[in-house]
Amino acid sequence: MNIRPAQFTDMPDIMGIFDHARKFMRENGNPYQWTDGYPSEELMETEIRQGHCFVCENETDGVVATFCFSVENDPTYSHIEGKWLNEAPYGVIHRLASNGKAKGIARQCIAWCFARHHNLRADTHADNLIMQNLLKTNGFRECGIIYTRQSPRIAYQKVMDAAPSGFQA
Template sequence: MRSRRYSSISRGVDIDPSYRLIENGAWGNPGEYGVVHRLAGSGNVRGVGEYCLNWAFAQCHHLRVDTHADNLPMQRLLGKLGFTQRGIIYVREDHDPRLAYDKF
């Protein structure tokens, strides 16, 4: 079976409600920002997540990303790429706490 990768990109100017309130910290830059909502891969091809985040940052030089506290691979990737953990947010879908990161 062939390995498949999928990507979905959406651009807009809406403020993401999940990113309005941040606990235990503050965003590094209050200006306009882009958000990476989903980043997933099979793990069969290394570097895909890094490529996607670098591409997104090249398009929008202020990104916000969130991830679960148990998603250590994503946390390592965000640190490697220069994202800073800023605090905790809660997303509308499940109200679970997420670690919030940004880079600008």
């Protein structure tokens, strides 16, 4: 699996992945996330321009997934009903989606992001049980509720341990 920055030529694949993800969410008990054309082409073009959008590709299927990753303060994370694990600088994962053609995408994307920053945050809709499970399975801890566009989201954080297990001073 190759993860690389998205380019404008990837837009048809990216938007197709989001179409697939919306359909998958609706079929799996998550009818309220990513409605009203979200994420839009305009948003994704902005994410590409800012260097935040990435695609995952393999040799047999081409582009199979996309996600956004940035290392900057996300304004939607400034207020949380609950408590973040820390207030240190962090990386953010948003809009992780696949077209269903490859397995293990979430794990690989999260590992890729964690290799670039030791403190990650993410959020998802209360109905998105699949993403909640993926985040927890990949070491994220539930921290509370944040709000995006007036809609509540469950907030998660993953932090590299200060001392790896077996560490001796």
